[in-house]
Amino acid sequence: MNSLKYLAKKGLRMLTLLIAVSILSFVLVSLSPIDPVQSYIGADMIRVSEEQRQQIAENWGLDQPPVTRFLKWGSNLIQGDFGTSSIYRAPVLQVIGERFIASAFLMGAAWVLSGVLGFILGILAGMNQGTLLDRGIKLYCLIMASTPTFWLGLLILMVFSVGLGWFPIGLGVPAGVLQGDVTLWDRIYHLILPALTLSVIGVANIALHTRQKLLDVLSSDYVIFARARGEEGFALVWRHGIRNIALPAISLQFASFSELFGGAVLAEQVFSYPGLGQATVQAGLRGDVPLLLGLVIISTAFVFAGNFIADIIYSIIDPRIKEGRRNHD
């Protein structure tokens, strides 16, 4: 019961945060000196008369004060209308929806791969503390934490696409093939390199966390007692270690959606993979306000969803949260 109350409180908080995010991003976008009508017209500016310009501005309600515009935008938002993207000339939600699927495949693959690999690496390092293996894994993780995602992507692109020629240079699907003819294999084929990039970087955080947790567990009294009883090796780690550290690790992985999203934006840019990240960059560079706002809100909701799941897991594993004691720490 208490645990439900805790989660309800968290959920409510996220709702207020999401509203604040939409207000904040709307204010920021309104501050911008970039004229949305101009960016909508783009290169056609010569053929558009002053009257037509004003008509577009009127259509979008740009002649009204910011507060009125915000309320209109907000009420449309609640009804599920995010407006129309000016660069893709389609409803924002439709643009995001199409691209979300592509990005979800990429992020999902990287998320699972980095989680599993990172966990295994962390266990290996923790079990062999101080050995060459442990130091190697630690060094690898620390270096990866300082490596720019897009640079690693460039290196991978150079080695596997340009050098070895095993993979295509970019694009989510083969060029010149109809949407319907793209097979599942095509999609996977184009997904491998960006997902690999994100995974190679992504293991660092989870591996270091798992290693530290395992070291804590292995120095605990109950493990010393278990050792005294004659347990050893992998059986000991399996029985006393992994059970203890698996859920926090999964929870950490859910809480990392923000970095995952940022990484995906960069990887999509390097491999010209048509996902949400590319849409965000385009929206920002070409001044597509409705799309940019929509992406900010959707990506924040995505991060919050991850955090919420992490909170649920925490409340399962840590009875103190259930009893509401966490606030008094």
Add this chain to the structure above:
Amino acid sequence: MINRRQKVFLYTGFSLILIVGILLADVFVSVENLRTDFSQQSLGPSFSHWFGTDWLGRDMLLRTVKGLALSVKVGVVASLASTLIALLLGVSAAIFGKRTDAFISWLTDLFLGIPHLILLILISFALEGGVRGVIIGVALTHWPSLTRIIRAEVLQLKSMPYVQASIRFGKSPFYVARKHMLPHLMPQLMVGSILLFPHAVLHEASITFLGFGLDPSRPAIGIILSESMRYLTGGYWWLAVFPGLALLVVIRLVDVVGDNLHMISDPQQGQL
């Protein structure tokens, strides 16, 4: 074997020399040195051009140093600004009652909720792109994690007998914060701001790579790398490898210094 203190001393000295060197080199390398030279087009790494040259015959080492100097400047400004914000927010959260605390932790959650890169794009858009947008964006968004650390520390300090005594003697919150808490927070602030630097530099490189803050007269590492993408198929690997590697070395060095200082100032928590 040298001990940890000596090691920190060495690393810190080396990083400082490197960073000051980059900044000094930036002053001496003028536009003159970066002019196009078509007799030196797209050369691989050699003794006269360590990092090779690009498609316009410009020396990549000089361009990389220019880019690194911008990164270092942005990184320093961002760590200082974010540390200051984190200090103000963290201390106020822990000192001025429950409501302030609730609001500040809500604000922290707000900034942690928006994916960082998306927030930077948004700020850059609001400020009409340009280097200014990048600097302001990176400087104003790196405080949340440090704020949390400082808040927790100040809360703990608040329950210490000497602080409690001072409060009971009727000292103002401001006095308590300045006289009793700030000296205690100094090591953490220092380590915190050093460890913010790598994040800030990575974000600066990422956002310029995506094309925000494009300014052809000032090569940023991100811009250099995004330009190199067009020439990758031609086999000009050095255009991408060296600038990125140089950035990685700078970031990693500062990270090592920060981690080691953390271990010295707080041996229990600083363990890796």
